[in-house]
Amino acid sequence: MTQVPKYLSAEERRAMTVKTVLELAAVRNPAEITTMAIAARMGLSQAAVFRHFATKDEVWQTVMDWVSAELLARVQGAAAGAAGPLAALEAVFIAHIGFAVEYPGVPRMLFAELPRTEPSPAKKALEDLLRTYGDLLAALLERGKREGEVDENLDVPVAVAMFIGSIQGLVIKSLLGGDMRHAADAASRTFELYRRAVRRLP
Numbered sequence: 001m002t003q004v005p006k007y008l009s010a011e012e013r014r015a016m017t018v019k020t021v022l023e024l025a026a027v028r029n030p031a032e033i034t035t036m037a038i039a040a041r042m043g044l045s046q047a048a049v050f051r052h053f054a055t056k057d058e059v060w061q062t063v064m065d066w067v068s069a070e071l072l073a074r075v076q077g078a079a080a081g082a083a084g085p086l087a088a089l090e091a092v093f094i095a096h097i098g099f100a101v102e103y104p105g106v107p108r109m110l111f112a113e114l115p116r117t118e119p120s121p122a123k124k125a126l127e128d129l130l131r132t133y134g135d136l137l138a139a140l141l142e143r144g145k146r147e148g149e150v151d152e153n154l155d156v157p158v159a160v161a162m163f164i165g166s167i168q169g170l171v172i173k174s175l176l177g178g179d180m181r182h183a184a185d186a187a188s189r190t191f192e193l194y195r196r197a198v199r200r201l202p
Contacts, residue, residue: 013052016042017059018066025105030112035059061121064113067106068129071099076136085144086199089137090191093167097187100171101180107171134160141198151200159198166190 020041024033035056039046053059078095082088100107113123137160144150170183170190 010052014062015066017049017052018063021059021063022103022105022109025109025112026103027105030105030109057121061125063109064122064125064129067103067109068125068132071096071106071129072132072136074099075133079136079140084149085140085147086149086195088140089144089163090188090195092137092140093163093191093194094187096167097170097183100167100174101184104175104180107168107175111172130164133164137163144198144200148200150198154198162197163194166194 017038020038021033024030024037024041035049035053036046038059039049042049049059053062074095075092078091079088082091110126113120113126116123138156141150141154141156141159145152145154170186171180174180174183
């Protein structure tokens, strides 16, 4: 159970709710998480949760907003500290896998949102995340072309999809196996294959 101090600001209470939802999503179907379950895990009444969120959709949007901000901050920071475009792509890859390992509830929530056909604030946040993330990867690949590290004829949109798909594949396999460490263990070897696919040959 998430230990919630008695006196918290509204912002702190919302942050604790995000943490609780991700903890629950790591061990159960995100679609089945109710506000009652969230409140119970926090040791609060359901009414206490709704003092900070008008609806369950608002809870989900807040979680997705946090996921987007945190993941983008991590991958952008990883890229900024790298020596070159391919090194930056590898740093992003490793940072993303590390985020999924640290918060296994996140990929479970993302995969739960994808099949939904109706629009929702959470799904919109996911779409915005993928677009911003894709733009970051595309910029690194284009920089790689200019600096001679990446094949100048590379199809960048396909390479972006391949990058994200490689991460998704590792995460799905790890989730199915019940051990997210598989993704971390295979991350460097997987990226090496990606590097060979996109790099400029001598």
